[in-house]
Amino acid sequence: MGGKKLDNTSSNGNGTNADNNNSNNGAVGANSNNFNSNPNTTTLKITVKPPPATIHQSPVINLDRGDPSVFEPYWKKNGGKCTITISGHESLSYFSDPHSVCWYMEPELQDAIRRVHLIVGNARTEGYHVVVGTGSTILFQAALYALSSSSAVVAQPMKVVCAAPYYSQYKEQVELLQSRLYEWGGDANTYDDEDKTAPFIEVVTSPNNPDGSLREATVANKTENGGKLIHDLAYYWPNYTPITRPEDHDIMLFTLTKCTGHAGSRIGWALVKDVAVAQKMTSFMQITTIGVSKDSQLRAARILQVVADDCESKAGAFGYGGDDADRTFFGECRKVMAGRWEKLREAVKGNDVFGLPKYPKRYCNFSGRYFQPAPAFGWLECKEGYDASALMKANNVLTRGGDTFGASNRYTRISMIGREEEFDRFLERISGIHCVNEDEDKEGEEGLVVIHDNNGNARRGNGNFLHEVK
Numbered sequence: 001m002g003g004k005k006l007d008n009t010s011s012n013g014n015g016t017n018a019d020n021n022n023s024n025n026g027a028v029g030a031n032s033n034n035f036n037s038n039p040n041t042t043t044l045k046i047t048v049k050p051p052p053a054t055i056h057q058s059p060v061i062n063l064d065r066g067d068p069s070v071f072e073p074y075w076k077k078n079g080g081k082c083t084i085t086i087s088g089h090e091s092l093s094y095f096s097d098p099h100s101v102c103w104y105m106e107p108e109l110q111d112a113i114r115r116v117h118l119i120v121g122n123a124r125t126e127g128y129h130v131v132v133g134t135g136s137t138i139l140f141q142a143a144l145y146a147l148s149s150s151s152a153v154v155a156q157p158m159k160v161v162c163a164a165p166y167y168s169q170y171k172e173q174v175e176l177l178q179s180r181l182y183e184w185g186g187d188a189n190t191y192d193d194e195d196k197t198a199p200f201i202e203v204v205t206s207p208n209n210p211d212g213s214l215r216e217a218t219v220a221n222k223t224e225n226g227g228k229l230i231h232d233l234a235y236y237w238p239n240y241t242p243i244t245r246p247e248d249h250d251i252m253l254f255t256l257t258k259c260t261g262h263a264g265s266r267i268g269w270a271l272v273k274d275v276a277v278a279q280k281m282t283s284f285m286q287i288t289t290i291g292v293s294k295d296s297q298l299r300a301a302r303i304l305q306v307v308a309d310d311c312e313s314k315a316g317a318f319g320y321g322g323d324d325a326d327r328t329f330f331g332e333c334r335k336v337m338a339g340r341w342e343k344l345r346e347a348v349k350g351n352d353v354f355g356l357p358k359y360p361k362r363y364c365n366f367s368g369r370y371f372q373p374a375p376a377f378g379w380l381e382c383k384e385g386y387d388a389s390a391l392m393k394a395n396n397v398l399t400r401g402g403d404t405f406g407a408s409n410r411y412t413r414i415s416m417i418g419r420e421e422e423f424d425r426f427l428e429r430i431s432g433i434h435c436v437n438e439d440e441d442k443e444g445e446e447g448l449v450v451i452h453d454n455n456g457n458a459r460r461g462n463g464n465f466l467h468e469v470k
């Protein structure tokens with residue numbers, strides 16, 4: 001292996017870096033991964049033992065999608081109270097609440113949303129308008145429309161930027177309809193608009209999908225005109241990350257998909273400060289879908305009420321904290337996520353190909369204790385010259401490659417929120433991926449696959465498998 005040992009020592013989070021300084025979001029980005037990139041490296045040769053010839057007979061493990069089945073066992077045990085009955089005469093009308101900006105929103109849902117945020121302490125709701133959507137996906141579009149259509153004359157499309165690695169769907173959504181109102185502006189880190197007065201939109205995802213880092217705006221707030229911000233806080237719940245403060249941004253997006261795991265109900269919500277923006281978002285929903293399924297809203301309201309009741313019933317004399325918080329829905333699910341991360345770090349520790357980001361422990365106001373984030377996705381890094389998702393695919397594991405997120409293909413994203421059996425099978429498989437020893441490192445030797453280029457191009461040795469994945 002050219003003598004260079006990969007450093008994949010994973011953080012065990014034993015009290016180091018404990019920090020509850022709220023002013024420092026402690027973002028852990030791609031640079032803080034465990035490998036030390038050497039920019040002077042021109043050619044790097046990494047030799048990886050090929051998977052066994054029988055690998056293609058083993059089932060494909062799909063960790064590409066972020067389908068949240070991880071909490072299903074919890075709901076199988078505790079979901080009885082979530083049952084609702086909707087009779088044939090109910091939910092007929094388009095309208096729900098004429099007093100709300102979001103007139104199609106069921107009042108029970110609005111109440112449950114505000115109540116859960118208050119209990120968890122992850123977002124302010126007083127002074128905010130709630131806008132409900134069919135998942136938060138459509139609310140992202142609604143927010144783009146609301147922010148970009150407010151200028152009297154739209155001279156040119158507003159750029160939409162997000163710091164890489166960014167959630168792959170943003171680019172697709174921005175580009176889908178080739179709008180004249182907005183267009184994709186790419187990585188916020190390299191955004192440099194010549195016309196400093198041109199308005200733009202920055203999306204801030206915190207914790208971030210794919211790398212789990214905590215983030216703040218990159219360009220907005222630092223420019224003269226100030227960009228407009230959309231905060232996507234889909235993962236800012238105590239089952240994934242310590243809650244360090246109630247967020248209070250102009251537009252904050254949340255979704256039942258990641259909060260409780262009920263992706264299929266397709267319910268998301270936006271907390272919006274400015275009434276005019278909330279009205280525009282609502283009219284986007286009116287024009288595109290004339291509202292959101294009331295049946296889904298009522299089910300979501302019930303689920304959130306059950307979560308809120310559960311938290312309140314377990315709150316000790318001093319509020320939510322410590323052992324009490326551990327027994328709530330969020331506490332139980334955090335244990336599951338933390339367990340998966342522990343197993344993943346263990347598997348990666350034993351292999352010299354992959355590394356993972358480190359996340360410092362932080363104090364969680366909801367849980368009343370320090371803990372390390374356990375993000376919904378693992379952001380695996382390989383050494384330079386290496387295509388991480390191609391290597392995974394060669395091992396019959398589907399992941400989402402770094403380029404989809406505006407990053408290098410040395411990275412790939414794996415879902416941590418799928419089913420237990422699939423995740424465990426993945427751990428077994430990743431444990432079998434190794435570099436070969438230096439004395440075995442001879443191109444052309446039986447069974448070896450050699451990757452040696454800086455452009456993300458993998459070349460086949462005579463192990464045959466990279467040929468198949470390209």
Ligand SMILES: Cc1ncc(COP(=O)(O)O)c(C=O)c1O
Pocket residue numbers: 066134135136137138167205209232234254255256257263266267268
């Ligand atoms: C950062 C982020 N935002 C939004 C969504 C979309 O969620 P929804 O199911 O509510 O449309 C996802 C889904 O994976 C996501 O990762």
